[in-house]
Amino acid sequence: MTKHRPESRGIRAGVRRLFHLPVRGASMARADADAELDAYVDTRVEHFIARGMTPGQARAEALHRLSGPLSDVRATLRDSAERREGRKQWRDWVIDVWQDVRYAARGLARRPRFAVAAILCLGIGIGANATMFGVVDALLFRPPSAVRDPGSLVWINVMGPGFDGSIEEWSGVSYPDYLDFARSSALAGATVSGGGDSKFGRGTDARRINTRFINHTFMPLLGASPALGRFFTADADLAGGPPVVVLGNAFWQSQFAGAADIIGRTGDWRRDARCRAVGQLCPGVPCDTHRSDGGVARTLNGSARLTLCAA
């Protein structure tokens, strides 16, 4: 038995772990098994030669001692080497994770105030991110559930000369322009809407209600259907048309407790007008606003800035 001389080019597993080098892949394990088998046979041949055999006899004896064809033994060793490397990698990973957890736990235990602050920061950060993602996901990433075919719906902005003469995006569209779009054969349909507020209630009970002003084509274009009653008719688009309102689902629930007889009831929507509810939206229709008290949809009377949608 002589003391062996380690190879300088080999990298120990601990060093590999320290510098996060890949331990070994399956192909490297197979190559390593091949090299090991060849080296083993060679050293066995040397051993038998030292015992007085000729090189040919020694090699034959070494191969005979393998108890099987060299190719079979090679395949078996490749399998066992691959299995070994797979399990070693898994064990190294578990050890790394465990060491990280213990190191972190010790560090936090040494500085409990820092630990509390870090945990609070992480908790608040993760919570805020989750909340914001929930909001953004609902508002931007997911189409409203009540819209029939969100993929075909487009938002049209009108470009035109600004105050300095350059072409810029206008913040709205005029109603005559909308009528031109609506007549276009390039679109399956067009509709228009505007955002704003309404006053609801009287005296000290009066409050501001988020309102979407729409024309009679808005809801049909979206493919929305009323949960109760109906949507607006064409005469509601005209000046002097019937003062009607469609309640958002949340508004209906919060203000009228989801009363089934809401259709036809009047309410004080502003000082000089009383509107009559003609419909109530299913949840998810865009007119339902983000405000907790919900919103309503009204006819176009009183809206100055319109947004054009088309499908």
Add this chain to the structure above:
Amino acid sequence: MDRPLRATAESSRFAAVIQASSLRHLAKTNDMALLKGTLDVLVLKALSWSPLHGSEITSWLEERSGGHLDVVDAALLQALHRMEERNLISAEWGVTQNGRRAKYYRLTTTGRAHLRAESDALLGHMNALAAVLTATTLEP
């Protein structure tokens, strides 16, 4: 026997070794066949002295047993892989005295503890078997 025997997997394994060696004996050979568990312990014992490569392990076992232990080379190499996987030994490429590359195996701390435990169990079973097989009377 100074301590009670434990009914472990080792005991059944050792019984299988005895049975296998008997069969080999009937097959007109004096070599003893080695089964998996026993081979592992013997290899660990060989490595307890110093790091060895595969061929050195085989030679050591054959010489120490007076040529009676018939180590199957492929089984030995598989056993080395298996024990390395279990962290009983560690491997490292090196160069032999003759300048040839060889993979050297070294006993780990876990392997040394495993060797101690398994050796005790095997020796206990051997003593028990010897006591039974060499019994000369019916009375205990």
